[in-house]
Amino acid sequence: MINNRLKIITSLVVPAVIIATPREWFQIDHLTVIEHRVIALFFLAAMLWITEAIPIYATSILIIVLELITISSSGINVLIVQSGTAEFGEVIPYKAIMSTFSSPIILLFLGGFFLAMASTKYRLDQNLARVLLKPFGNRPAYIIMGLMIITALFSMFMSNTATTAMMLSIIAPVLFCFDQNDRGKIALALCIPLAANIGGLGTPIGTPPNALALKYLTGVDYIGFGQWMSFGVPFVIVLLSISWVLLLKIFPSSTKEIKLDIQGEFSKTPKALVVYATFCLTILLWLFDFVHGMNSYTVALIPVGVFLSFNIITKEDLKKINWDVLWLVSGGIALGLALGESGLAEHVVASIPFDVFSPLVIIGLTAFLAALMANFMSNTATANLLLPIIATIGTTVLSLEPLGGSKMLILGTTLAASLGMALPISTPPNALAHATGIIETKDMLRVGVLVGGVGLVLVFALLYILKTVNFL
Structure with missing residues (x-):
């Protein structure tokens, strides 16, 4: 107190x-x-x-x-x-x-929450996990790979926190299949928050900083849902693969075989079928916004209207929205x-002599600052504080124009803000995983710093590629 x-x-x-x-x-x-x-x-x-x-x-x-x-x-x-x-x-x-309070960004998140609630209510999430994990067999290394892939996929369209809570509940009984001193169980528990944090980078609604970035990426700098995924998903795949290798190297398992037992089957009730169809339709509309012309904010309200009309999301469910x-x-x-x-x-920007700095130094410092701050405070709060200033720097510092201007800075800062995952307080997924008692802070710190460092290098590489292909 x-x-x-x-x-x-x-x-x-x-x-x-x-x-x-x-x-x-x-x-x-x-x-x-x-x-x-x-x-x-x-x-x-x-x-x-x-x-x-x-x-x-x-x-x-x-x-x-x-x-x-x-x-x-x-x-x-x-x-x-x-x-x-x-x-x-x-x-x-x-x-x-x-x-x-009624910004399009808020409505985008609201649509994501409705999809997540309906998927959980009708067990679409667990049944997808059951089906998609089946090909990965019983070897710990491949199960960890499968868990990371599924978690990252879910976190692209659901709350990272909700995804982590769901996946940790699925693997909770499996953690006890390891010997007490088997470090492989640390990898199994740690792979969930790691994949949830990384997976959120794949779509504009995957994590709050992404959605906040869209507030500043307007006009000629606007990035559609499908455009974001065109670079976000490959970035996630590369960083997720590196993270998987790091986990296996740092926490090797002595257990030869484990079994994931996820029970259940797809519901065939009319409401469940509406959920499945709406889920698929919403994602397809997000992906192909350049075809139908609706932006991601408009599409996000479709599941809201459908689920409320069919009483799939009830008055009691509305009380559970984040x-x-x-x-x-x-x-x-x-x-x-x-x-x-x-x-x-x-x-403020006019009073700082940014023109004397190399544009590469500006980009590097802003990304590093975002990643560093996000380790000690929420990535959303970090983006809230930095993006307004970053957007102004991008439009007023002329030396940044050849490298992509404000679009380059905003993307770099946004992606870097989601790489702060070294401590239990860094992200809600980290906190949930740490609460299992399997992961110590030093374990999370070791992996978080390594993945964050690699992620920053990949952010710079991604920005270079996007500039090379005239995306920026």
Whole structure:
């Protein structure tokens, strides 16, 4: 309790000091009162997201409320009475801040949640796992490969956390088939969160940073669902293969044969058939958006409409939706809106002499920073904090244009943010796997650092290839 109080006090003191600091001390040209307040809000969000003094989704809601009170057109009169003057700056329309709750990104996630809930409710996930794992036999190395492939596939379209929980429940009895000192069981338990974290990179809805990136990849930089998968899936395959080899080398198994016993069969009820058909149709529409013209946000609402209409998702099911994730993402979008609409992001970037740095150095540093931060805070919070600034850097630093500009930086930062998986606190899948008691922090750290390092190298290689083929 005392420790948490200290976190809260520290998180409040930092923005309070920022507000009390004269604006001219920031060395940012033309810094307005509104921008000064946004800086304080940014650091408040950063402190609370990093320390988790309050739940991270609560931080997002708090930031939205504080934005409405202090920098919006519907704020407290005494705080916005000077709005419109050069020194004070322009307030942000309150409707723009509130609309972050209904952003297309939020609806994209909502569609993903509906697919995940319906798949679990009608056992589509476990039955697919049962069918798809059958070809991998009983040897530990190949079962681990199969588990990683299935987990990565599920995590492309489902919550990484839900995927990990499901897969860990499937293998829980199998973990006890190993001898007490057999390190192979560590590989078996660790392969699930590793594959869930990596698999999420394959699609725009696989992990929150991907969806957040789409917020900034608009206009000529827009990336469709199928386009993302065209580079995301090969990236996942390569990194997953390397991770599999590393796991087998670091945690070799002395057990010759194990048996995965997943019971069940595909349901043939009318509702189950609707779920199967809708699941396949939604994925196909996402993949072929360039044919039918609907974007991924529109397609995501199809399963919502179908499942509610057929009573496949009921009122009780709606209570189980991960609303906290939606609120967390909303807060990130709202923070990005404040940084952009206030003019702060542009002014901050203009005050830093990025032009003196090599564009390769800028790309490398931003990706490394994202990966490093994501090891100590959620990758969503990392993306929330970095992407608004990264997007501005990409559009204002002219030396980056030959390498792909903001599109290059946003993709590099987004992919790197999902490579922070070295600690139990780094991602929810890591925390779930660590809770099994099979994995020690040092085991997770060893593999997470190696995979993260390899992943960063692959990110740079991917960006080079995308630029070579004129994708960037």
